[in-house]
Amino acid sequence: xxxxxxxxxxxxxxxxxxxxxxxxxxxxxxxxxxxxxxxxxxxxxxxxxxxxxxxxxxxxxxxxxxxxxxxxxxxxxxxxxxxxxxxxxxxxxxxxxxxxxxxxxxxxxxxxxxxxxxxxxxxxxxxxxxxxxxxxxxxxxxxxxxxxxxxxxxxxx
Amino acid sequence: xxxxxxxxxxxxxxxxxxxxxxxxxxxxxxxxxxxxxxxxxxxxxxxxxxxxxxxxxxxxxxxxxxxxxxxxxxxxxxxxxxxxxxxxxxxxxxxxxxxxxxxxxxxxxxxxxxxxxxxxxxxxxxxxxxxxxxxxxxxxxxxxxxxxxxxxxxxxxxxxxxxxxxxxxx
Numbered sequence: 076x077x078x079x080x081x082x083x084x085x086x087x088x089x090x091x092x093x094x095x096x097x098x099x100x101x102x103x104x105x106x107x108x109x110x111x112x113x114x115x116x117x118x119x120x121x122x123x124x125x126x127x128x129x130x131x132x133x134x135x136x137x138x139x140x141x142x143x144x145x146x147x148x149x150x151x152x153x154x155x156x157x158x159x160x161x162x163x164x165x166x167x168x169x170x171x172x173x174x175x176x177x178x179x180x181x182x183x184x185x186x187x188x189x190x191x192x193x194x195x196x197x198x199x200x201x202x203x204x205x206x207x208x209x210x211x212x213x214x215x216x217x218x219x220x221x222x223x224x225x226x227x228x229x230x231x232x
Numbered sequence: 233x234x235x236x237x238x239x240x241x242x243x244x245x246x247x248x249x250x251x252x253x254x255x256x257x258x259x260x261x262x263x264x265x266x267x268x269x270x271x272x273x274x275x276x277x278x279x280x281x282x283x284x285x286x287x288x289x290x291x292x293x294x295x296x297x298x299x300x301x302x303x304x305x306x307x308x309x310x311x312x313x314x315x316x317x318x319x320x321x322x323x324x325x326x327x328x329x330x331x332x333x334x335x336x337x338x339x340x341x342x343x344x345x346x347x348x349x350x351x352x353x354x355x356x357x358x359x360x361x362x363x364x365x366x367x368x369x370x371x372x373x374x375x376x377x378x379x380x381x382x383x384x385x386x387x388x389x390x391x392x393x394x395x396x397x398x399x400x401x402x
Contacts, residue, residue, distance in 0.1 A: 111256045121264035129260065150264065155304035161262070202262050209368040210304040211268035211401065221257035 108224030110135035125204035133193045138225040146217040148182030154212035160205040169196040270301040270401045289382035295375040302368040303401035309361045311346040314394040316353035326384030338371035
């Protein structure tokens with residue numbers, strides 16, 4: 076009985092060794108979606124005409140989602156409780172859509188999708204005050220911007 | 233029998249498995265600074281009462297100017313009469329009393345009155361003025377000086393006082 080079993084196993088191996096006529100090889104590659112950006116200037120001081128600008132260099136290898144959040148929903152006046160409204164305007168090189176949104180609207184996280192792939196692209200961000208700052212003192216806000224590949228569910232961290 | 237050999241070449245390790253960062257976020261700090269501006273348009277000079285007005289201790293002068301104060305927390309406005317009245321420069325015992333009134337309609341009808349009645353030297357009156365967006369960019373103000381009564385005001389000599397207006401941001 077033992078001899079028969081050994082013989083059967085050997086036959087199987089032998090058959091296998093001499094019956095191959097074709098080998099199929101599947102090659103698979105994968106690049107993880109990554110979105111990165113750097114900014115020219117993080118401190119955006121409004122000029123006397125009520126405008127502040129910065130430029131972002133974007134490197135994203137997939138469609139993406141841009142999320143924004145404003146800490147104060149406008150410029151907070153340190154010497155009072157006044158909030159001065161301003162708008163954030165995006166001009167995205169390589170994408171057709173320009174985006175304009177108020178700081179008030181992004182007090183809760185605001186997101187928009189970019190279907191184009193902005194690889195090695197420039198985005199111009201312009202902040203525009205609704206009305207001039209008239210009261211003496213310091214004004215400030217913090218805007219958090221996050222870029223996330225669309226395939227990954229994410230928002231402002 | 234075909235033998236299937238699968239070779240997977242993973243070009244990049246998945247973020248989900250490696251823990252590398254897929255998304256990037258940055259904080260931006262928009263801001264601005266506005267200097268304090270609290271002033272009145274210049275109205276220095278002499279404002280002369282006529283001899284008859286001095287003798288009668290009656291009559292008034294108006295001065296129109298603009299007040300600007302961009303303090304978000306109001307301002308203190310002060311009127312100061314150096315002599316405490318319109319004083320005879322040859323004899324301080326003689327003079328003419330007057331009432332100075334500063335009106336700023338667009339500052340919640342701000343009204344500051346100084347009675348230069350020879351009760352102190354100098355004589356000062358001050359009041360907090362509520363600021364608003366109009367005051368922050370400049371509003372019309374009027375200073376009126378009314379002669380009220382005199383003492384020895386028929387005596388010869390120059391009758392003079394210096395009235396100083398000060399606006400201080402709070």
